[in-house]
Amino acid sequence: MENVQIIVEYDGTAYCGWQVQHNGLAIQQVLMDVWEKMTGEKIKLAGSGRTDAGVHAYGQSANFLTGSTIPVEKIPYAWNGNLPPDIRVLEAKIRGSDFHSRFSAKGKVYEYRVLNRAQGSGLRYNRVWHVRQPLDFDRMDRAKEHFIGTHDFTAFSSAKSEATTKVRTVHELVLSKEEEEYVFVIAGNGFLYNMVRIMVGTLVEIGQGKREPESILDLFEGKERRASGITAPPQGLYLKKVIY
Amino acid sequence: MENVQIIVEYDGTAYCGWQVQHNGLAIQQVLMDVWEKMTGEKIKLAGSGRTDAGVHAYGQSANFLTGSTIPVEKIPYAWNGNLPPDIRVLEAKIRGSDFHSRFSAKGKVYEYRVLNRAQGSGLRYNRVWHVRQPLDFDRMDRAKEHFIGTHDFTAFSSAKSEATTKVRTVHELVLSKEEEEYVFVIAGNGFLYNMVRIMVGTLVEIGQGKREPESILDLFEGKERRASGITAPPQGLYLKKVIY
Incomplete structure (x- = not known):
């Protein structure tokens, strides 16, 4: 075998x-x-x-x-x-016989795409999250820095998460703009259930001016899911790569 | 009204x-x-x-x-x-009442995307032409220059084309590579039936080494559809913009 x-x-x-x-x-x-x-x-x-x-x-x-x-x-x-x-x-x-796609993984890279304009996209409607209200790049860019490093991500994981520890390390979080799309690339050692989608949901609320970039520090501290942002919809999320 | x-x-x-x-x-x-x-x-x-x-x-x-x-x-x-x-x-x-989306158009911009790798794409299968055999960027890049300018595109139009003249002007043809995709952006004053798809089909055959970059000059001269390349499939083609 x-x-x-x-x-x-x-x-x-x-x-x-x-x-x-x-x-x-x-x-x-x-x-x-x-x-x-x-x-x-x-x-x-x-x-x-x-x-x-x-x-x-x-x-x-x-x-x-x-x-x-x-x-x-x-x-x-x-x-x-x-x-x-x-x-x-x-x-x-x-x-080798000891390789396991899950337990041998050292990390993962995800991408999340947000289309930010008045009308949705006929070509990308199941590939992006369509957000109508204008987003502020600088606010989101400032906020995302707070995610980098090792933190307790309890506030950024679904209540359904069964992980014993909610401490994870985000190695990299890059935000770029490609025409009308904001693209988040997030690399980390492991991700809790819905973690990327709640992080992006929170960043988008910051981009809309609904919360402050620095509020992420309070969310780490408070560890309450209901205090963080919405869960961004699934169709904007891509698993790019698993790192071994 | x-x-x-x-x-x-x-x-x-x-x-x-x-x-x-x-x-x-x-x-x-x-x-x-x-x-x-x-x-x-x-x-x-x-x-x-x-x-x-x-x-x-x-x-x-x-x-x-x-x-x-x-x-x-x-x-x-x-x-x-x-x-x-x-x-x-x-x-x-x-x-204004004299505007007509077809007759007032001064030109159009098309994009064509070719995925060049061994396996097809689960995400882009109806968005690109999947070509397995490796393509040579430099050969296609040299060849595309011959299309720029005013030419008789008879060899690059479907026999079904009912246009009275087959002379068209290509203003710009840009070839770029985005990871495993070759992207052709073609701007011109007008396009015959299947013209972009036959141009791309011919350029891909040049990229595969099946014909020479300079052969395009002979195709303009010969005006025979059957002498040019295959019609690239529809799913790689995008109408980007109509210019007025």
């Missing part, structure tokens, strides 16, 4: 998320079903972490044990020949 | 194109139907030109005569409240 790691790109629009759940079709499930159809082999595909319904990935990472004779460099071609077009396996590599 | 110009963004994936045809649903038709549902008024919406099935627009331009009392600045909000999410009216302006 070989331990194979794959990198997967997907459009999350049509799915209930990465991970198999009771409701709707999961991306993980589609990959496992297609593999079984191709090879007759049932696999257990372990992802680096879940992504919610509507969230996208440029580079989700997953691994599975296989006895298949498909040469590893042919695996993406074989899979993609049978997958729906909104899921693509970009790479496959043989890893 | 006011002559109102609108700028429309759309994802062409689900439609038979901009213009009403016997097969499938046209973007023009959806806009007219929704307007009638909203106001009771039947309008004739004239676009700057057709876009084929699967072709997208960031800035299609159209105009129509209306007796509606909706203030012009409210028109995009009203329309977008009733349109499907893949069509968005970005702007509306009152124009």
